């Protein structure tokens with residue numbers, strides 16, 4: 483593993499989230515309570531504030547610590563869901579050096595944790611509509627290209643879904659026609675991971 487992988491992921495994630503706060507806010511205003519942009523910004527700024535303490539850790543322990551930080555600092559549904567995701571991923575990431583199988587296995591644990599925490603599956607217009615297809619995609623020959631495409635397609639598919647989980651489900655049919663904000667932030671973070679692993683940022 484590149485020694486600065488934790489730092490690069492942390493730095494790029496917060497940059498990307500901040501660049502898209504207004505977009506996430508607008509999406510959540512359409513079908514939720516409008517706090518998703520703020521919550522994500524607050525959470526990733528709290529992760530950034532860990533700085534050197536986080537960067538000194540290898541990826542597994544760093545993800546666990548980042549996840550715990552999200553659970554503690556972020557309200558709404560996104561803190562506990564993203565927090566559970568990162569904690570479960572980090573806990574499962576035990577290989578040294580990390581292999582592709584380690585990444586895929588830990589992503590599977592993260593997705594399972596989100597399903598359990600949210601009592602949900604793909605198809606309910608949530609972050610799982612990005613994460614589940616991405617998990618399926620990473621076993622492809624070109625896992626990063628497949629993950630990018632799966633994230634884009636999964637996000638777009640939420641537009642015509644009726645929300646059956648979370649606050650958006652109160653809108654029923656009126657949730658149709660809008661992208662899901664949690665799926666949008668998940669797609670954003672998938673892009674961050676792909677860009678960092680490909681050395682694009």
Ligand SMILES: [Mg+2]
Nearest residue numbers: 514515517518
């Ligand atoms: Mg909200």
